[in-house]
Amino acid sequence: MNLNDLLAGFASSGAETCFHNRHLNPQIYAGLDGKNWNLQAYEARGGYQALRKVLGVGTETALTQDQVIATVKESGLRGRGGAGFPTGLKWSFMPRQFPGAKHLVCNSDEGEPGTCKDRDILMFNPHIVIEGMAIAAYAMGISLGYNYIHGEIFQVYERFEAALEEARSAGYLGDQILGSNFNFQLHAAHGFGAYICGEETALLESLEGKKGQPRFKPPFPASFGLYGRPTTINNTETFAAVPWIIRNGGQAYLECGKPNNGGTKIYSVSGDVNLPGNYEVPMGTSFAKLLELAGGVRTGRKLKAVIPGGSSSPVLPASVMMDCTMDYDSIAKAGSMLGSGAVIVLDDSRCMVKSLQRLSYFYMHESCGQCTPCREGTGWLSRMVDRIESGHGRKEDMDLLNSVADNIQGRTICALGDAAAMPVRAMIKHFRPEFEYHVEHKTCMVSAYV
Numbered sequence: 001m002n003l004n005d006l007l008a009g010f011a012s013s014g015a016e017t018c019f020h021n022r023h024l025n026p027q028i029y030a031g032l033d034g035k036n037w038n039l040q041a042y043e044a045r046g047g048y049q050a051l052r053k054v055l056g057v058g059t060e061t062a063l064t065q066d067q068v069i070a071t072v073k074e075s076g077l078r079g080r081g082g083a084g085f086p087t088g089l090k091w092s093f094m095p096r097q098f099p100g101a102k103h104l105v106c107n108s109d110e111g112e113p114g115t116c117k118d119r120d121i122l123m124f125n126p127h128i129v130i131e132g133m134a135i136a137a138y139a140m141g142i143s144l145g146y147n148y149i150h151g152e153i154f155q156v157y158e159r160f161e162a163a164l165e166e167a168r169s170a171g172y173l174g175d176q177i178l179g180s181n182f183n184f185q186l187h188a189a190h191g192f193g194a195y196i197c198g199e200e201t202a203l204l205e206s207l208e209g210k211k212g213q214p215r216f217k218p219p220f221p222a223s224f225g226l227y228g229r230p231t232t233i234n235n236t237e238t239f240a241a242v243p244w245i246i247r248n249g250g251q252a253y254l255e256c257g258k259p260n261n262g263g264t265k266i267y268s269v270s271g272d273v274n275l276p277g278n279y280e281v282p283m284g285t286s287f288a289k290l291l292e293l294a295g296g297v298r299t300g301r302k303l304k305a306v307i308p309g310g311s312s313s314p315v316l317p318a319s320v321m322m323d324c325t326m327d328y329d330s331i332a333k334a335g336s337m338l339g340s341g342a343v344i345v346l347d348d349s350r351c352m353v354k355s356l357q358r359l360s361y362f363y364m365h366e367s368c369g370q371c372t373p374c375r376e377g378t379g380w381l382s383r384m385v386d387r388i389e390s391g392h393g394r395k396e397d398m399d400l401l402n403s404v405a406d407n408i409q410g411r412t413i414c415a416l417g418d419a420a421a422m423p424v425r426a427m428i429k430h431f432r433p434e435f436e437y438h439v440e441h442k443t444c445m446v447s448a449y450v
Contacts, residue, residue, distance in 0.1 A: 018278045022293045026280040027244045039166040042127040050246035055180045068139035074250030076262025081235030082339045084328040093222040094140040103231040104145035111195040112310040114342030117266040118236040122156045126163035132239030137184045145186045151193030195366035199414045200233045213370045214414035257283030261327040269294040272347035283327045301347035309339025312419030314426030351444040352431040357389045363420035374417035377408040391442035
């Protein structure tokens with residue numbers, strides 16, 4: 001048996017993550033079964049009708065660039081990669097009359113622990129991303145785009161390349177798309193497996209063939225991006241939402257969610273739940289409902305805490321999280337971030353010191369080392385938490401951890417320093433007795449686990 005045959009036995013069909021029929025009014029996952037990813041099946045589901053509408057194919061007039069951007073603004077679509085910045089507003093920053101090349105980049109470098117939504121979109125519905133990028137390129141007057149795909153997901157990269165070939169052959173990409181005067185070339189780029197390359201400017205550096213390290217801002221990518229040209233960067237899920245908006249209107253998309261949080265969102269629910277996976281639900285759905293869709297907390301256990309937006313977002317106790325709705329504003333008001341939508345559920349068997357030990361170790365190793373506070377501080381955080389977990393902690397360690405986190409947060413070029421510091425501060429804030437117990441008794445409050 002060769003290696004490929006061996007690995008084939010572990011290949012995901014999507015049934016484990018998204019084909020479970022427990023979504024609520026899905027838009028991106030609608031009509032998918034894991035096999036109908038190709039162009040013919042996508043067109044049968046209404047695919048590329050939005051692009052035809054924008055270009056005026058089969059209609060009297062094409063939409064103007066301003067009309068497309070206004071529709072996206074009206075929709076309330078916010079960036080699905082983590083920051084939650086209004087997409088239409090971001091598109092309006094692009095200097096459309098700028099002479100020369102402009103670039104469009106899709107950030108598919110999905111490396112946040114707990115997040116697995118983008119790879120499923122690219123694997124099972126790649127044409128929706130291609131169509132969304134083509135519409136975005138039209139709105140901003142861009143003729144060249146790249147999709148930067150995470151380095152470890154080889155099959156996903158190959159699937160997207162196959163979809164690109166289909167789109168080119170059908171006239172949805174290339175010169176004079178669908179007989180119009182709109183030209184757009186789109187290419188896939190394979191990443192290098194570094195978490196830091198998910199930061200937009202580090203991604204641009206990597207695309208240029210350089211070491212993936214964040215750039216100072218300003219200048220921002222909209223004025224000085226890929227190869228020094230104006231560049232707009234959006235997340236995979238953000239582009240995937242665009243065709244539905246153009247087909248159905250911005251107001252309809254807004255009404256699917258709640259004010260300032262339009263449409264649906266895919267949440268990657270993992271941890272101590274009975275049915276982990278990706279769940280597409282309208283923005284503003286209660287966390288209690290999302291937890292119910294995921295089969296509830298592990299049988300026989302109680303909810304202890306939730307990390308609502310991937311490993312970089314502050315943890316929230318169960319009592320706080322159960323009152324939240326799944327949207328940017330509600331989670332921010334509770335003291336955390338929606339982030340990428342990676343919901344990590346922790347039950348009462350989890351030691352929070354042990355959980356923080358694993359998170360801190362990750363950020364220590366993924367720091368690019370460019371900024372001294374992050375390079376040195378993440379190491380200090382990891383070693384101190386490890387010291388507490390191994391039974392050698394001191395009473396002053398909690399205050400020292402907070403002090404180091406304070407000296408990291410807000411003092412780095414990119415947000416990785418913040419991502420390392422915020423979980424530490426939140427864990428100590430909400431679960432300080434567990435840390436104090438560790439120091440005093442040299443062991444966990446809960447039963448030991450691996």
